[in-house]
Amino acid sequence: MSEENAKKILHVHLPENEKFKTTLTAGKHELLADEPEHVDGGEDQGPDPYDYLLMGLGSCTLMTVKMYAExxxxxxxxxxLELRHNKRHDEDCQNCEDPKSKIDVIEKELIVKGDLSQEQLDKLLDISRKCPVHRTLEADIRIKSSVTE
Incomplete structure (x- = not known):
């Protein structure tokens, strides 16, 4: 199997002596995740999980836009790229009193420096919606979970 077709495996570890601080390993890269201090037990020693989600989307978006522009x-x-995530009621909410009726909303603001026409800027915005992570997040996703000891 070629390297580009190999399954990518990431390891995430939350040891017994930590409340939320998690070590994430992707190949030779190691990162930390944590909850902010306002979450009971959070120490803010790394981005929270939603930050990582937005960073993945943001980096993929900019790589795709740059590739196209080049x-x-x-x-x-x-x-x-500035990204924000929140949960709110959809604009055509039928049951807005129910907190479960909120949806996840990600806002992306693309900021481009360069001598470009409005038509080029509009095309880059369109291309920003076509990065693989953006498409994955907008698609139907199935997460298959299992447990081992």
């Missing part, structure tokens, strides 16, 4: 030879100097 192929087109467009003069993009810098790319930034």
């Amino acid at each position: 192929r087109k030879g467009w003069p993009v100097k810098d790319l930034y």
